[in-house]
Amino acid sequence: MTTATQLPEEVLALSARRSYIELNARARATQLLDPGTFRELLGPFDRIESPWLPMQGIVPQSDDGCVVAKGTIDGKPALAIALEGKFQGGSIGEVCGMKMAAALALARQDCECGISTGAVLSLESGGVRLQEANIGELVIAEIYAELIALRQHVPVIVVVAGMTGCFGGMSLAAGLASYVVMTRQARLSMNGPEVIEQEAGIEELDARDRPLIWNICGGAQRYATGLADMLVEDDAAEIAQAVRTLFKKGRPAILRSDPQELYVERLKQLDPAQPWTAEQIRESWKERAR
Amino acid sequence: MSRGRIWFKALSGSNGAQPDGPASLLVADAELGAEKVSYLAVAPDDQARFPRARGGEVGVEEGWYGARALRRIIEADCDRTKRPILTIVDAKSQAYGLREELIGIHLAAAGLIAAYAEARMAGHPVIALIVGRAVSASFLVLCGQANRVLALDDPQVLVHAMYKDAAARITRRTVEELDALGETIVPMAYDIRSFDKLGGLYRLLHVAAPDAPPSESIEHVKSALVDAIADARRGPRDLSSRLDSQGAQQYRKASLAVRAKMAEQWTAL
Numbered sequence: 001m002t003t004a005t006q007l008p009e010e011v012l013a014l015s016a017r018r019s020y021i022e023l024n025a026r027a028r029a030t031q032l033l034d035p036g037t038f039r040e041l042l043g044p045f046d047r048i049e050s051p052w053l054p055m056q057g058i059v060p061q062s063d064d065g066c067v068v069a070k071g072t073i074d075g076k077p078a079l080a081i082a083l084e085g086k087f088q089g090g091s092i093g094e095v096c097g098m099k100m101a102a103a104l105a106l107a108r109q110d111c112e113c114g115i116s117t118g119a120v121l122s123l124e125s126g127g128v129r130l131q132e133a134n135i136g137e138l139v140i141a142e143i144y145a146e147l148i149a150l151r152q153h154v155p156v157i158v159v160v161a162g163m164t165g166c167f168g169g170m171s172l173a174a175g176l177a178s179y180v181v182m183t184r185q186a187r188l189s190m191n192g193p194e195v196i197e198q199e200a201g202i203e204e205l206d207a208r209d210r211p212l213i214w215n216i217c218g219g220a221q222r223y224a225t226g227l228a229d230m231l232v233e234d235d236a237a238e239i240a241q242a243v244r245t246l247f248k249k250g251r252p253a254i255l256r257s258d259p260q261e262l263y264v265e266r267l268k269q270l271d272p273a274q275p276w277t278a279e280q281i282r283e284s285w286k287e288r289a290r
Numbered sequence: 291m292s293r294g295r296i297w298f299k300a301l302s303g304s305n306g307a308q309p310d311g312p313a314s315l316l317v318a319d320a321e322l323g324a325e326k327v328s329y330l331a332v333a334p335d336d337q338a339r340f341p342r343a344r345g346g347e348v349g350v351e352e353g354w355y356g357a358r359a360l361r362r363i364i365e366a367d368c369d370r371t372k373r374p375i376l377t378i379v380d381a382k383s384q385a386y387g388l389r390e391e392l393i394g395i396h397l398a399a400a401g402l403i404a405a406y407a408e409a410r411m412a413g414h415p416v417i418a419l420i421v422g423r424a425v426s427a428s429f430l431v432l433c434g435q436a437n438r439v440l441a442l443d444d445p446q447v448l449v450h451a452m453y454k455d456a457a458a459r460i461t462r463r464t465v466e467e468l469d470a471l472g473e474t475i476v477p478m479a480y481d482i483r484s485f486d487k488l489g490g491l492y493r494l495l496h497v498a499a500p501d502a503p504p505s506e507s508i509e510h511v512k513s514a515l516v517d518a519i520a521d522a523r524r525g526p527r528d529l530s531s532r533l534d535s536q537g538a539q540q541y542r543k544a545s546l547a548v549r550a551k552m553a554e555q556w557t558a559l
Contacts, residue, residue: 041555042548051544055475068552070559094477098545102552128426130461133451134485135477135542138532141434145529148407169430175400190396190427191386198456199386200342216391227394257397257404260357267351272340272389281392 020161020236021185025067025084028122031236032080032159032243033071041068042099050093052132061087066096068103074244077117079107085124085164092169093129097139104146104156111153118154120243121177122161126192127168140169144176151178151255157246159239160219160228162186176257179246180228181239182219188227189217215278224282227256292346293422293446293501294333294380300508301378301419301515302329308359312351314338317359322374323516328363330356331378332432342387348428349385353398360405364412372414374519375406379432380422383453399431406435415522417515420482421500424449437522437531438492440514444500447482449490454480476541489537492518 023031030038042048044062053060065087069080081100083090100121107117128136150156158177160166162185166174171190174180182188191199193207206212215221223231230242266285270276291299298306298316306316306329314335319328334346343349360375367373385395410416418424418433420441429449433439441447451457458465472479476487486494495514497507525531532538533545 039559041559042552046551048544048548048551052475052477056471070556094542094544095548098548099552102549103556106553106556128451130451130457131475131478133457133478134449134488134490135545137429137434137449137451138488138490138542139545141430142529142533144403144430145407145435148404149411149528169427171396172400172403172427172430175394175397176404188396189391190384190399191391195456196386196388196391198459200388204342204386205388216388222394225394227397255404257357257400260354260361260401260405263350263354263398263401264358266393267354270389270393276389276392278392 017233018236019234020239021163021183021234023236024086025065025082025122029067029069029080029082031240032073032120032122033069033078034073034075037071039070041070041103048095050095050132052094052135056131058131064093064095064099065090066099068099073118073120073247076247077110077115079103079117079119080122081119082122083124083170088129090125090164090170091127091129092125092136092140093132094135094139097136097143101139101142101146104143104150108146108150108153111150116154118156118247119150120157120159121173122159123166123170123174124161124164125166125168125170126164127170143173147173147176151176151251155179155247155249155251157181157243159243160186160188161234161239165189165192167192178252178255179230180222180256181230181232181242181246182222182228183232183234184219185234186219187214187217188222221278221282225285292334292380294331294346294378296501297380297419297421297503298329298331298333298378300503301376301512306331311355311359312338314343314346315352315355315359322376322512323519325371325373327374327376329376329378330359332356332381332428340385340387340389342390343385346380346382347385348381348383348399348431350390350393350395350398353395353402353431357401357405360402360409364405364409364414367414372412374415374417375409376515377418377432377436379418379420379424379428381428381432382423383425384427399427402431403435410435410437411527413527415519417518417522419511419515420447420449422446422448426450426452435529437525437527437529438518439490440493440495440518441482441486441491442500443482443494443496445481446500448480449482449485450480487537488541489532489535492521492531
């Protein structure tokens with residue numbers, strides 16, 4: 001009688017893998033920086049919390065769901081920002097949004113002084129925080145302004161790993177990024193499926209149809225249609241390696257948000273009166289996907 | 291006619307129709323003060339190709355064609371005085387549709403935002419005049435990157451993250467509860483005067499009959515736009531006027547604290 005169990009190689013590989021999705025925001029930011037270089041800015045002990053949530057009977061969090069850290073990536077100065085999808089759905093309120101905008105501005109100021117400082121943002125967000133509505137809108141506009149200014153100097157990389165997904169205001173931040181890294185589990189979409197069903201009706205989209213939703217905005221589809229640059233496994237080491245690889249590439253020749261002529265041509269060729277499938281878009285766009 | 295179209299026509303003297311572009315995107319050059327300016331707007335078009343973008347929503351066509359229009363302006367002015375870019379804002383929201391998501395409406399919106407920001411950074415005064423709705427991404431896309439934002443002081447003028455009924459549903463509140471919250475929590479209020487308190491506006495304009503503006507109202511708005519253009523040219527090419535405003539001193543104390551403390555810790559490391 002034999003007792004030794006022979007596990008298939010892929011099972012062994014899986015068991016050796018450390019999930020990135022299961023990491024909280026602080027562990028994610030730590031993971032993206034070189035080992036031992038994580039220095040948090042405006043950490044929980046600084047206790048700058050949302051002034052608006054307690055006024056509405058909601059318990060705030062001492063980092064407001066956003067971890068900002070300075071460190072290095074491949075030995076070079078870098079800024080890492082990670083949103084915590086488990087706090088208020090990763091929503092953008094005044095404090096967490098301003099942490100992002102202020103840190104991006106400081107990285108840009110360092111770039112202008114000759115200290116090249118790239119940025120990586122691990123985004124899990126349902127969009128603007130409705131309890132801080134209009135300040136959220138203002139601060140998201142400030143994040144975009146700083147992101148656009150910084151990407152002229154250095155790569156700004158967005159990682160969308162899941163499982164919250166990257167929606168609303170932060171999906172536009174991903175659109176503005178120099179590079180986007182996704183896992184198959186991740187979703188990147190302006191309007192969440194529930195919102196589309198609510199606004200446009202179940203005949204437009206059935207928010208319970210999970211295969212359809214991942215087909216529209218999941219990492220594999222976004223990568224296949226050129227809306228993401230890298231598709232990676234849910235592996236903390238692999239994701240950190242992907243970020244290092246993209247930093248090494250430097251700034252892209254053409255930013256993803258810039259080829260308006262290409263998209264105008266694509267729009268002309270599509271017929272919105274017909275139903276579309278994810279496969280059709282993938283097939284017709286694949287030759288231009290980066 | 292939508293309020294956006296009324297004001298676009300009143301200010302630019304044009305209906306903004308483009309030979310090669312969607313009818314929902316209005317673009318026109320006009321004289322204002324002593325110089326040439328470009329006007330832009332997104333307006334309803336019941337014949338729009340994309341069915342989910344017929345009610346004045348910012349959709350994929352508005353995003354990409356809008357970015358193309360702005361980049362043409364930036365390119366045309368690269369070696370001369372940067373003309374002011376004036377956006378007349380009355381746009382319901384972003385478009386909510388399956389087709390839009392499939393082809394990346396988030397990127398179309400980002401494309402237009404990037405074009406506005408690049409125009410601002412290149413030295414174009416980027417001015418938004420809110421005459422109607424600027425809700426959710428329609429605010430972010432059309433007003434977000436402007437050096438100066440002006441709005442009509444009128445109950446139909448609305449800046450918000452989400453319409454009241456949807457926001458009530460998602461935050462599990464009643465519309466009455468939301469209204470009550472807006473009275474004490476300024477960023478949640480739905481009236482434009484509350485938005486003004488946050489430092490989001492350069493000026494709030496009192497105008498008679500905003501749906502059929504008489505010529506003195508139009509002249510009043512034009513002179514405010516001229517002031518905004520001059521003020522934008524005097525200031526830095528960023529969004530600092532919002533956070534440096536008196537309103538922000540009172541209602542965005544946390545933003546200011548974050549900015550100061552972040553700078554302090556960043557340099558200490």
